[in-house]
Amino acid sequence: MRMDCEAAREHADAAALGALDHDERRAFEQHVAGCRECTAVLDAARETASSVAIAAPLAASSAALKSRVMASAAVLNGVRHVPQVRWPTIAAAAAVVVAVGGLTWGGITQARLNDEQQARDAAEARVSAQSQELAEMRASFDESAARTLELAGTVDQQNQVIDIVLRPDVTKTELSATGAAPGATGRCIWSRTQGIGAVVAENLPPAPEGTAYEMWIIYEKEWISGGTLSVDREGYGRLIVRKVSGREADPGRFVGFAITLEPLDGSFGRTGDMVLASTRP
């Protein structure tokens, strides 16, 4: 199906509303991709279509949603946020960023600022200290945490990763390849006090039939399974670990992490070769 300018312009409104069927849309998009005039017609149609949304009744979104969005953006930006007990919401951290630019958070008027010069000086001193702290945190933030988040497949996974990243004791560990998969790389973010974390691995060779990649949290007395990784065709694997528990009441000193190949139908403890490991226990 091919479309000329006349036909494309007849279809522009329906296209802007997303109302073309598959073949029409394909032909329309092919035409518009090479026609500046029809692109302009489509842009005008989109402007009209968006008006439908502008006039629709408004529903209030929650403050929690805003906090979630701001936290996600900040994490993606590589800004490591302080624990909630210190600054209750991500908005507070964002406020510091804003304040560094010279303005206060709530839109305090210039007149009031003039009247409260002394208070402002004190606030600026605090802001300066906080901004210094923020800069240090930014510098020390693990890029891999942001990358982990970037690679999380769904909003739900993103939220889980954000939840982990925002834990005060979260650490990042690089996983090194062993001889079994020399090209593989991996990393893990982990909150030891909470027993939660996330693992990503790249360049994993396809798991032999009947096996899967399993992640382990290694203690002196026990290897505790964190679950099996979901691995796509490109060898990218991911796993979000929630609340692991082992058989031992006291598994001993924490040693590190490993990923091994294990039978799909389960096994008691680790049986397969290590593919990635944080240490060589």
Place this chain on the structure above:
Amino acid sequence: MDYTSLRDDELMDRLRGRDLGAFEALYDRYGDLVYSVSLRVVGDTYVAEDVTQDVFLRVWRRPEQFDLSRGRFITWLLSVARNRSIDQRRSQSRRMRHEAVPAPAEEEDALPSDDDRDDPALATVIADDRAAVRVALQVLPPEQKLAIQLAYFGGMTQQEIANKLGQPLGTVKTRIRLGMQKMRVVLQERRAPEGR
């Protein structure tokens, strides 16, 4: 920096420099609108929140995808929000293996709205727009308005609308085309010179 005084495109310029304050200003300005559109399409508050989060994170991650030469920021943002919501709605429908999610347009008339909820951030930006659109929509015959609604909020193709309404496909196409043309003419007459 008083972000509230900046135009959308100025805020987007700052977003390219990873300015979190600019991002927050955009969220304050349009968060409820995006959420409302999504809620209208998907019909579930939790899903609408996820879509809203996803839409704004796309804006944050890929601000370069907004091209001012192609139109206003709000047009682009609502297009992203609507498309993402429709995708989510279709995904929900597939999961449920039937059309369990009713087309919002069937339930009540979403257009126009007279609810000027107290949302100062949004009101300062699109109050004129909302007024203009209401006037534009008032001139539309109900059947044209319904066809546009079913397409925009219901994510239906013209053929699906024709099947649903029991009307010939050509009739539905005409309704959509005429309805959009009328809206465009009225909006062009009523809209003040673009500030944002």
